[in-house]
Amino acid sequence: MPISGSVIVKKLPGRKGCKECGFPTCFAFAMKLASGGAKPDKCPYLTSETIAALEDALAPPIKLVQIGAGENAVQIGNEEVIYRHEKTFVHPPGIALLISDKESETKVEEKIKKINELQFPWIGLTLKANLLAPYFESGDRNKFTALVKKIYESTNLGMVLISEDMDALFSARDICADRYPLLYPVTKENLGAAIPKIKEKPTPVGVRGESIEELVPLTTKLKDAGIEEVILAPGSKNLREAIRDQTFIRRAALKQNFRPLGYPTIAFPCFLAKDGLKEIMAASLFIIKYPGIIVLSDFDQYSLLPLLVQRLNIYTDPRFPMAVEEKYYEVLEPDEYSPILVTSNWALTYFLVSSAIEAAKVPSFLCVKDTEGLGVVTAWGAGKFGGDTVGAFIKKCGIADRAKYKKLVIPGKVARIKGELEDALPGWEIAVGPREATEIGGFLPEFTRKLKA
Numbered sequence: 001m002p003i004s005g006s007v008i009v010k011k012l013p014g015r016k017g018c019k020e021c022g023f024p025t026c027f028a029f030a031m032k033l034a035s036g037g038a039k040p041d042k043c044p045y046l047t048s049e050t051i052a053a054l055e056d057a058l059a060p061p062i063k064l065v066q067i068g069a070g071e072n073a074v075q076i077g078n079e080e081v082i083y084r085h086e087k088t089f090v091h092p093p094g095i096a097l098l099i100s101d102k103e104s105e106t107k108v109e110e111k112i113k114k115i116n117e118l119q120f121p122w123i124g125l126t127l128k129a130n131l132l133a134p135y136f137e138s139g140d141r142n143k144f145t146a147l148v149k150k151i152y153e154s155t156n157l158g159m160v161l162i163s164e165d166m167d168a169l170f171s172a173r174d175i176c177a178d179r180y181p182l183l184y185p186v187t188k189e190n191l192g193a194a195i196p197k198i199k200e201k202p203t204p205v206g207v208r209g210e211s212i213e214e215l216v217p218l219t220t221k222l223k224d225a226g227i228e229e230v231i232l233a234p235g236s237k238n239l240r241e242a243i244r245d246q247t248f249i250r251r252a253a254l255k256q257n258f259r260p261l262g263y264p265t266i267a268f269p270c271f272l273a274k275d276g277l278k279e280i281m282a283a284s285l286f287i288i289k290y291p292g293i294i295v296l297s298d299f300d301q302y303s304l305l306p307l308l309v310q311r312l313n314i315y316t317d318p319r320f321p322m323a324v325e326e327k328y329y330e331v332l333e334p335d336e337y338s339p340i341l342v343t344s345n346w347a348l349t350y351f352l353v354s355s356a357i358e359a360a361k362v363p364s365f366l367c368v369k370d371t372e373g374l375g376v377v378t379a380w381g382a383g384k385f386g387g388d389t390v391g392a393f394i395k396k397c398g399i400a401d402r403a404k405y406k407k408l409v410i411p412g413k414v415a416r417i418k419g420e421l422e423d424a425l426p427g428w429e430i431a432v433g434p435r436e437a438t439e440i441g442g443f444l445p446e447f448t449r450k451l452k453a
């Protein structure tokens with residue numbers, strides 16, 4: 001854990017009332033430093049050594065590293081807990097698709113097309129894989145750089161460049177340096193030669209050791225050389241070792257604040273498992289513990305979607321229910337004669353109801369009331385989905401200007417709010433809909449037919 005304000009204040013000069021840092025006292029400045037709201041160099045009386053020591057002590061225990069650029073950048077690290085239920089996991093792992101330069105042109109194109117096209121809309125989000133990992137396997141440097149060039153020109157994704165051949169690795173880096181690729185692997189054998197080349201065009205580097213112990217001197221030397229955009233690969237030989245190593249690194253960084261291991265990690269189910277199903281199962285374990293990047297040899301919609309949903313669930317903050325924005329949604333391009341339904345803003349409720357409307361093929365308006373992410377019945381019990389609150393929302397959401405018929409369908413489970421809602425919405429007729437979203441398909445077509453008749 002970074003140090004507290006009461007520890008920091010002992011390192012400050014204690015000049016009473018000088019305020020040159022912008023804060024009334026050293027103690028106020030120390031508290032701001034501890035919360036990450038100020039930088040130590042704001043105090044002009046600190047020595048450069050003290051500033052460096054404070055910056056080091058205040059740095060997050062696992063460094064934040066970015067791969068890729070622009071809207072496709074993947075940020076990993078900066079995690080604060082071992083177990084997700086302690087607080088939350090913050091930066092979801094990037095899922096990378098391996099492309100070997102030994103694969104046929106057709107296969108390469110198929111994989112690029114796949115990662116571009118396999119995107120899944122999911123409760124207001126788009127779930128997708130994030131990175132491509134060109135792999136130098138052919139022994140022909142020209143083939144590898146041609147592959148990297150092709151990927152660079154046909155996608156905007158970040159890359160994990162994998163090559164044991166340093167010349168090929170840095171030639172490939174030069175093609176896509178502006179895309180901020182991860183260079184892998186830096187090892188004890190190539191570290192000395194790699195450092196000056198990395199510094200020419202700084203991008204993140206993946207450090208590989210035969211063991212966790214071997215990583216420590218490598219990251220220390222890189223840090224001494226001013227290279228801190230680092231990702232760790234502990235050289236695990238099988239899945240059991242991999243989970244052990246990932247857990248050890250996370251614990252060393254968070255519990256011991258051991259800086260040489262305070263970096264995000266990468267895992268390679270593509271090399272650990274030969275069988276496609278086992279590879280996906282390994283990836284599923286890695287989503288829980290703990291790599292920042294997971295490299296797969298291949299996937300399709302049936303293996304990728306479950307991984308993406310799992311990743312979404314694990315990296316959703318458990319302290320806050322998933323919720324969608326309060327407003328009226330248009331499902332299947334409704335017109336002014338379409339039915340109007342209302343529900344709560346728990347994301348799952350919204351997803352189920354809107355999907356049921358789509359399945360019924362009846363264009364509709366779906367008014368979603370903010371219930372702080374609670375389901376309809378719980379929200380009613382908490383006073384967030386009563387006749388008065390729903391009525392106030394319907395008046396202000398603007399649906400009255402959009403729709404011709406003032407007839408609102410409420411969920412059957414809260415039929416009891418009908419009278420109160422009629423009082424709150426003069427001029428509206430209130431209809432009680434089905435109790436379950438699964439019954440919407442049987443309800444909505446007939447309701448709409450009567451409405452229009």
Ligand code: SF4
Pocket residue numbers: 012013014015017018019020021022023024025026029042043044045
């Ligand atoms: S500038 Fe330095 S000495 Fe002055 S109040 Fe701020 S922290 Fe204290």
